[in-house]
């Protein structure tokens with residue numbers, strides 16, 4: 826199942842000032858596991874994203890990793906993401922660190938894999954508004 830609207834909705838929910846704190850180099854595509862691990866560490870140490878604000882806190886984490894064909898669960902997770910206050914930051918984290926499995930920032934792994942350059946470009950444009 827495809828949810829193209831989620832990818833397109835980046836601009837509407839973006840928090841430019843938070844995106845601006847992410848190092849510019851993170852908005853370059855990297856296929857290096859080493860780079861992505863360093864980036865992940867940066868996000869953890871920076872405390873930039875307040876995961877306590879996440880709408881998925883307290884929910885069953887498996888909903889964000891549905892099996893093929895579990896469309897009801899997929900839709901449930903996406904609907905929770907759509908109401909999340911840190912949706913854009915969550916998407917930035919996933920896309921900057923090469924996270925290509927599971928639902929992050931209201932996008933599926935497939936959407937991120939297929940639209941990585943487009944999402945990075947849109948996040949970069951948004952951060953420039955800060």
Ligand code: SF4
Nearest residue numbers: 879881906909915930
């Ligand atoms: S956008 Fe990210 S933090 Fe928010 S509910 Fe979805 S997966 Fe959780």
